[in-house]
Amino acid sequence: MSKTCLICTDFTDGLERLTEFVPDLAQSNLTHVIFFHSVSLEKQGQVPREDSRAIKEAEAKLGSAILLGLPEGVKVSVEVYAGNPVEGVKRILDKYHVDLVIVGTPIRSGWKETIFGSTSTGIAKLTESPILIxxxxxxxxxTREELSLRCQHLLRYLLIPYDDGENSHxxxxxxxxxxxGFPETTIKKCMLLTVVEEVRRSKELTESKMSQAQAKLAEVQKQLEGVALEVNTEVREGDPIAETLKAALHSDISAIVIASDYQTNPLDWTVSSFANDILHRSWYPVLLFSPKR
Incomplete structure (x- = not known):
């Protein structure tokens, strides 16, 4: 999406594979890729200590990216910390200007977490930078060939569910x-989607709402076309989550874009919402904006 990318991996989420594809990520307008891993503290008696062996193993595993033939102007950094992963990410965000954070959902607890993992939720509270889940x-x-292409076109075509609310704005x-800010961005196209829930026993009211939604999308379309994006719009009728996922399936999108405030109330992320439901149910990458208040 932009210049500096932080990739957080726990070695179960598959994101460590990206160490082999930094030259491809560079084609998505990334010039600095930071790989981060957190190592649990080793308990010896009552005093937790750094596991120096685990740290060295993680550094060696992620450091393979540095040994690749990197394109000119592209840099790789490896950061391995012992202790709480959210605290480690905070130190990185204080050290570097990060434009995009990439995280996974942990396999060991993916379906037990209400949204996308406590670590990722903690990261969302630390930064306004977009987070790609x-x-x-x-x-x-x-396959290697497929992942290479995916990295080259990381965020080329975005799906934006739009309901004219604060998060959509x-x-x-x-x-x-x-x-x-980045005229050389690799984002080329976006789809604006509004889903109107059916009003029972009132077909006329439903049709009126769909017409109003199309008019509103046309206004937003002009705004985005004004910054040289290719924009298409669609209004659907039905369940917002189901129709959004159907649109993603048939439109060849790179990621679904959502916004939700995880900054203020630590319990907000446990409440059902459109954003939370998309995070929980989507198999597509999700680009999350979490605004500071």
Whole structure:
């Protein structure tokens, strides 16, 4: 999406595979890729200590990316910390200016977490930078050739569910800011989608709402076309989650874009919402914006 990318991996999410594809990620406009892993503290008696052996093994595993023939102007950093992974990410965010964070959903607790894992939720509270969430079940199925192409076109075509609410406005605002700030962006196209829930026993009211939604999408389309994006719009009738996932299936999208505030209330992420449901149910990569308040 932009210049510096932080990739957080716990070695069960498949994201460590990306160490082999830094030259491909560079084609997605990334010039600095930071790989991060957190090692659990080793308990000896009552005093937790750093597991120096585990740290060295992780550094060696992630450091293989540095040994590759990197394109000119592309840099790789490896950061391995002992202790709480969220605290480690905070130190990295303080050390580097990060434009995009990539995280996975942990296999060991993927279906037990209400959304996408406590570590990822903690990261969302630390930064306004977009977070790309990729399921390990997806990335682990790619062949090397497929993963190479996926990295080259990381965020080429974005699906933006739009309901004219605060979160939708924020998604559009951040996307415009990015394209204006990075004219060389690899984001080329986006789809604006509004899903109107059926009003029982009132076909006329449903049709009226769909017409109003199309008019609103046309306004937003003009805004995004003003920053040289190719934009198409669609209004559907039905369940918002189901129709959004169907649209992703048939439109060859790279990621679904959502926004949700995980900054203020630590319990907000346990409440059912459109964003939470997409994070929980989507097999597609999800690009999350979490605004600070």
């Amino acid at each position: 990729i399921r390990p079940q997806l990335i682990s199925t790619y 924020y998604c559009v605002k951040r996307l415009k800011e990015h394209v204006e």
